[in-house]
Amino acid sequence: MKIFLVRHGMDEEGYRGGWSQRGLTEQGIIQSGKLGNYLHQHAKEYAIDTILSSDLPRAVQTTREIERKLNIPGSFVKDWREMNNGVLAGMLHEEAEVNYPGVYFNSLEMDSPFPGGESPRNFYNRICTSFEMLCRDIEEQKITSNVLLVTHGGVINILYYLLDKREWSNTSSFHPMDHTSVHTIEKGLEGWRFSSMNVVSHLD
Template sequence: MTTQILFIRHGETAWNRIKRIQGHIDIPLAGSGIGQAGQLGRRLAAEAQAGARLDAIWSSDLLRAQQTAQPVSEALGLPVRLAEGLRERHYGAFQGHDSEQIAERFPDEYAHWQTRDPGFAPPEGESQREFYHRVLHALEPLLAAHPDGRIAVVTHGGVLDCVYRFANGFTLEAPRNWPLLNAGVNVVDFETDGYVTQARVVAWGDVAHLGGVSADDGFKRTPEPGR
């Protein structure tokens, strides 16, 4: 059975702009993110009118994802179903800080983090390996509920990264060179037999509904002009 999922990263938040790690902290969308969510809703409504079926809308239970899903829900008349397993990675003590602050406050842990060791977990947080398997397990009941269906999943950059790595066979240690864009649409087909067996990326990083412009996920602050 093939289930197609439209993975959508939440719209922009104030913390996205300053590269502050959110993790499980429940940050709302910025005004720009609310605008992006509206544009997303209009896009998917237009696609539905043109005959593109959408069977369900799933979302991380964090506010920024729910707020992004809401205009789609209203446009298509579908409820938003919540799944805690679709949350962003838990960054523990790193949450609420940017990379420069983490390097200053947790120098040893920061150095370990930079090695890309998938077994490393921030203090009180989740390792990349634990997070990856949590994401794949969270998808299994969604796929089981929608065999041969087409659904939207509104989630976070880290979740999208896990999905892309799984679909393309990339290791957790491999540096990322694919986009994770606010309110971007990323389409993946899953072949299943009771559990996830294979995935194929159909389209990635589509932000045509945003005029082709959206910010990428990442932890490094962008230098201000003249600095």
């Protein structure tokens, strides 16, 4: 049983991310199409049966490119969104600096939310709960494995800390994570563990 975590394709710079409704750049679309082609060409190796995705536009656009290549419909789930940064979502950096100076993901206290959003602890708990439910659904065969999950860098980073059994906070270091990179989690004798990280062979 495997879960392939994919970070979405390149999105627009100059704006705050989080729950932004902005989409991919042209380069991001190209990256996503290359990943779809790669997964199609290596279909036996990956043996993907289920596609899940965050429902934010940049993840949806990435997933649509993969759907077309694999001919597998995706399911779009709010639980797999990036951290909710409330009123700052999609805001120009310059505008955010003027209206919310010093308010960044890594400047918040763990229990202090973004204005109109969630706190780092809420975000962590949401992702841990979502992952536990996904693993249980796979193990109970409510969801057919292998699963491809298109999500966000912050989400994947939390899962690295969770499976490594290390404490996470919003000031924790970030694992290498390129756009459309693939990170593989497998179920073994010791439970779910990462078996490959930040694979971008499709972009060569």
